[in-house]
Structure formats: structure tokens, C-alpha cells
Amino acid sequence: MASSPTPNLIDPFGRTITYLRVSVTDRCDFRCVYCMSENMTFLPKKDLLTLEELDRLCSTFIGQGVTKLRITGGEPLVRRGVMTFFKSISRHLESGALKELTLTTNGSQLKKFARDLASFGVRRINVSLDTLNEEKFAKITRWGRLPQVLDGIDAALSAGIDIKINTVAIKGENEDELEDFVRWCGDRGLSQTFIEVMPMGEMGEENRLDQFWSLKDLRARLAQTWRLKEIALTTGGPANYVELAETGQKIGFITPLSHNFCESCNRVRVTCTGHLFQCLGQEIETDLRQVLRDNPDDDTALISAIKAAIDKKPRGHDFDYSRQKIAGEMSRHMSHTGG
């Protein structure tokens, strides 16, 4: 098996970029209250990268040393033909250039696709799930149905895929089921990561300060029931982890607003329109779609554009919820950059 190419993407702060998150669609079959407004306008098809363009882009990043690829959205599994894309990208797993191919999903289509994903080398995935209560689930996701997601989780586990549950901490919504939810994950051998609501996109009537439940608070609640052992799991990402001493279960906390995680950032994001975002919390971006389309048969310009973009990766983000106002708020939705 061939090994990965030498890392070529090193930013001005010495961070090597080995992790690419790619959004394959801005569309979704849910309308989660913290992510989308009820009436979203989606992009016209011509603005989206085709599956072939997505493949070419990802493959170019892999050629420059990216070893982990996360497919996201919108809901990645509602993109038509997305299994063709997974199948094609899996050749980089076979060659050894890519170490991990994964995705973040709301779980609604997993029952349909879990076996295919497993056969294309997907070994673990993140499933977003904020509550185990059917009514609350319908309220938070607006369009989702909990049993469909739970069936999807079972299908993925049966296909041999490991699951991490991503739970957004939402004040007044999932506070009351915290301990039960953690036990539910433990019983199924699932790790769980809690996420603070981030100030992304215009939410209409929803107010992000009302939704904000601090993970400091959540963690203190957990410590009343379990003994929390700090563990060093270095993913290069924003989560820090504890282990519940009694069960061995791992719990992660993503606290971008109350904790700075930028020093070890090893990732960039590409939207479904081929725009590279150097940082989730900054407006800076680079249009790679134009470069792709202007140079259909030659990747030299694309590689140069990617390197130039990495040269502009900022040191970090400016989110701040302090003093009852949201500073550093981003105008784009998480479904646009892919979370």
C-alpha cells in the first residue's frame, strides 16, 4: 500500500492542513432551528460543483497531503448520486493516500445508505441528534422524524460503522434529558460530543442567545452524576474530551465560544459551490470553482490557488457571546460551510 504524499499545505502559523471538510449540498430534509430558517432559498444547480468536480477537488487536496476527508452539507445524503462520489473517492483509501473518509449526517437516510458507505470504506461517522424525545425532535428539526433517525443509527451500527453522536446543547430543550441521553449513548457504545450554539446565519424569529446553554454548565451537571476524567484525545479539532470513570464512555465538548482552540487547527472547509473557507469564524474565502472550471484539464492552477488560500489562513476566529451581544457573528449559515 502506498503511503500519503508529503504534506504540502502549511499555513503561515506553521499548522499543517491534513483535514478537509467538504459540503456536497446546501439542501436538507430538516430545518433545525439553530441552523436554518423555515423558508430557505437554495442555490441553483449550476452554482453547485458537479460530483466530478467535487471528486477532482478532493483528489487534488489529497495529492497535497490531506489525509482525512469529511463529507457534510446541508444533508450530504440527500445529494443525488452521492454514493457514486463516495465510491470514487474510496480509491484514495485503497491507495493509502487517504486515511479516513467520513461524514456528518442527520441520520435520516442512513437506513438506505449505511451498507454502501461501509463498503466504500467509511468506518465511523458523526450523527447529529439533539434529543431522544419525539416531540422535541420534531420541534427542533421542524421537518424531521425521530424513529427514522434511530433506524438509521441501528442500520449504521449493523453495517459495522462506529458512530459519534453530536448534540447541540439547547437551553430549555435538551437540558432535562442530559443524564438519560448520556446513558442511552453509553448503552449502545456510542461516544457523544456536545456543541455550543454558534452564531451562524440569520435565524428569523429564533434568538441564539436564548438557545445558548453553556457547556461549562452542562459539564458541571455531568460531574454531579459521574466522575469525569480528563483525557488527551488530540484530533486537532475544537473538542476536548473526558471519560466517565464509571463506564469508560467518552464525552466531548466543543466550546468555540468560551474556549480558544485555534492553535492546533489543521482543517479547511470547502462549500458546495467550491469556495474554500480558511476559518469557520472568519469571512475570508477563496473561489476554487472558477479555477476548476477555467482549467478543466490541468490541476496546476488549482494546486496554486489552494496553496495561496492556505497562505491566507487566519490565526483564529472572533466569536464572543459575552455582554449579552453576539460579537463576531457570521452572516452565513452552518449549512453553507458545512459545520
Ligand code: SAM
Ligand atoms: N446535516 C448534517 C447534520 O446535521 O449532521 C450535516 C451538516 S450540519 C450543518 C453539521 C453540524 O452543525 C450538525 O451537528 C449541527 O448540529 C451543527 N450546527 C448547525 N448549526 C449550528 C449552530 N448554529 N451552532 C452549533 N452547531 C450547529
Ligand code: SF4
Ligand atoms: Fe439540516 Fe444538519 Fe442544518 Fe439540521 S443541522 S438543518 S440536519 S444541515
